[in-house]
Amino acid sequence: MQGMATLPQAELTIEEAMEMALGLQRAGDLDSADELYRRILTEAPERADPWHFQGLIALQRGQFDEAVSLIQKAVALAPDYAAAHNNLGNVFFLLKRYDEALAAYQSAVQLSPEEPGFYFNIGRVCEATEGDVAAVAAFERVLALSPRHADAHRKLGLQLCRAGRIERAAEVYAAWLKLEPDNECARHLLAGCTGTGVPARASDAYVKEEFDRFAETFDEHLVGRLMYRAPALIGEGLRQTIGAPAADLEALDAGCGTGLCAPELKPYARRLVGVDLSTEMIKRAAGRHLYDELVVGELTGFLAARPRAWDLIASADTLVYFGDLGPVMRAAATALRPGGHLVFTLERAAEAEMGFRIHPHGRYSHTGDYLRAQLAAAGFEPRLINQTNPRTERSVPVDGWLVVARSRTAAVSGGG
Numbered sequence: 410m411q412g413m414a415t416l417p418q419a420e421l422t423i424e425e426a427m428e429m430a431l432g433l434q435r436a437g438d439l440d441s442a443d444e445l446y447r448r449i450l451t452e453a454p455e456r457a458d459p460w461h462f463q464g465l466i467a468l469q470r471g472q473f474d475e476a477v478s479l480i481q482k483a484v485a486l487a488p489d490y491a492a493a494h495n496n497l498g499n500v501f502f503l504l505k506r507y508d509e510a511l512a513a514y515q516s517a518v519q520l521s522p523e524e525p526g527f528y529f530n531i532g533r534v535c536e537a538t539e540g541d542v543a544a545v546a547a548f549e550r551v552l553a554l555s556p557r558h559a560d561a562h563r564k565l566g567l568q569l570c571r572a573g574r575i576e577r578a579a580e581v582y583a584a585w586l587k588l589e590p591d592n593e594c595a596r597h598l599l600a601g602c603t604g605t606g607v608p609a610r611a612s613d614a615y616v617k618e619e620f621d622r623f624a625e626t627f628d629e630h631l632v633g634r635l636m637y638r639a640p641a642l643i644g645e646g647l648r649q650t651i652g653a654p655a656a657d658l659e660a661l662d663a664g665c666g667t668g669l670c671a672p673e674l675k676p677y678a679r680r681l682v683g684v685d686l687s688t689e690m691i692k693r694a695a696g697r698h699l700y701d702e703l704v705v706g707e708l709t710g711f712l713a714a715r716p717r718a719w720d721l722i723a724s725a726d727t728l729v730y731f732g733d734l735g736p737v738m739r740a741a742a743t744a745l746r747p748g749g750h751l752v753f754t755l756e757r758a759a760e761a762e763m764g765f766r767i768h769p770h771g772r773y774s775h776t777g778d779y780l781r782a783q784l785a786a787a788g789f790e791p792r793l794i795n796q797t798n799p800r801t802e803r804s805v806p807v808d809g810w811l812v813v814a815r816s817r818t819a820a821v822s823g824g825g
Contacts, residue, residue: 423453431462439466457487461496468500476500491520495527502534510534525555532564539803544568552581557588566598570769571803578602578769594618601769609733611771613707616730617686619771624667624689637669639725639754639799642811644673646752647723650792650813651677658720661744663708663753664727668694674723675699684711712740719744724753726799729772732765734780738787745816751789754799755780757808780810789814 421429426449433442443466446459453459464479477500483493498513511534517527532547534540548565551558562585569578579602586595593614600607647654654676662670665683667690675681682702685691691703704711708727722741731737741751756774758766764779777794784791793813798806 423449423456427458430459434462434466439469442466455486457483457490457493460486461490461493464493464500465496468496468503473500473504477504489520491517491524491527494520495530498530498534502530502537505537507534507538523554525551525558525561528554529558529561529564532561532568536564536568541568541572545572556584559585559589559592559594563594563598566602567770570602575602575769598769598771601767601771604767607732607767609731610737610773611730613686615771617688620666620685620687621689624687624693636801637799638797639809640670640673642754642797642799643670643723643725643752646793646795646811646813647673647677647721647750650752650815651721651750659718659746660721660723661719662700663712663722663724663741665694665700665703666690666725666727668697668699670723670725671697671699674721677721684708709737709740712737712744716743717746720746720749722749722751724751726754728753729756729774732763732767732773734765734775734783735786738783738789742787742789742816747816749816750792750813751816752811752813754797755810755812756799757796757810759808774808775810777810780812784812784814788817790817 426445430442430445430449433445443463446463449456449459460479461483464476464483467473467476467479477497480493480497480500483490484497487493494513495517498510498517501507501510501513511531514527514530514534517524518531521527528547528550532544532551535544535547545565545568548561548568551561552565555561562581566578566581569575569581579599582595582599582602586592586599589595593612596606597608597611597615656676657679658677660674660678660681662668662674662681662683665671665685666687668683671681671683671694680701681699682704683691683694683700684704684706685694686705686707688705691705694700695703712722722745728734728737745751756772758774758776761774761776761779764782765773765775767773780794781791791812791814793811795811797809797811799809800807
């Protein structure tokens with residue numbers, strides 16, 4: 410094998426140099442890895458893999474156009490390089506060049522038809538372009554090759570629900586739960602499809618996993634694809650009830666996510682705190698530089714541990730992960746100062762036997778009668794209860810509630 414005389418160490422073969430460069434790349438030393446790939450290519454420009462891995466470094470750096478160019482060079486040199494085709498598809502996917510992404514993934518599948526990850530990527534493209542039938546077929550193929558592929562179970566179930574095939578989705582979640590009996594996500598989504606074993610609220614494990622996984626694309630997905638309006642509705646509710654902001658309130662963004670509500674709340678706040686179960690969401694919220702403090706924690710416990718701490722508690726679409734609103738309402742009443750305000754959005758149920766119901770997507774909806782009863786039981790005076798549409802799902806507006814309520818002078822105590 411040709412030697413690497415330009416390296417500072419004793420002579421290395423090309424293969425040894427590639428191994429060293431890959432180790433540097435995996436360790437996060439991108440500059441050293443990139444330089445070593447360049448040295449390798451000086452002596453072996455016909456090798457495809459250094460071009461490919463240089464392309465992945467460009468991808469890691471966010472240099473997407475450069476990544477495309479480098480990985481395309483690898484594919485041109487080695488048309489049977491399945492991993493390079495797949496990673497070229499990944500870059501195109503990030504660029505939203507979905508047709509090119511799909512073509513690259515299909516090339517990878519043709520070269521390596523037993524690799525489940527390639528089919529999973531085809532499913533992601535089909536999901537992004539609302540090609541439901543093709544997405545279902547791709548995710549089913551993933552599970553045929555890799556029955557324990559958790560993300561394929563989740564996405565296949567979701568696609569089946571979107572297509573109205575709820576019973577089949579339940580079968581997918583049941584199979585997943587059988588493989589992983591302690592998996593809270595599988596358990597929760599199965600309950601959403603069957604209506605049996607419905608928990609009073611989504612478990613901490615389910616919510617944390619759901620939003621840690623979703624954090625990177627959360628804003629783009631909600632605002633870009635779902636026309637998410639909950640933060641704007643929160644702001645509208647505050648202006649209608651509290652009036653013009655004076656930056657004089659102790660305010661809590663309860664379930665802050667990536668901080669989409671912060672611009673609506675900050676003008677009202679002397680001090681703005683955010684709390685969320687998802688560490689990844691909190692990291693992204695911190696990047697907005699609008700919060701005075703951010704806390705990773707479960708909402709009900711966080712509220713109950715801080716009596717009379719807040720003048721304003723706002724919650725945009727967080728309570729959709731609670732069926733029984735009683736405990737969190739009582740905790741909010743405890744946490745508010747007398748006369749303080751609670752503002753939140755929910756999804757609306759026209760009717761439900763218990764006053765709330767779970768849906769196949771894993772969220773809960775609530776009836777107006779139930780909502781009013783829970784507010785009253787917790788010691789709140791409703792100031793605004795409006796029917797609204799906080800988002801769309803597949804271009805169909807979702808029925809919801811916008812609620813503003815004021816704490817009375819003495820909160821109603823109670824556990825739960």
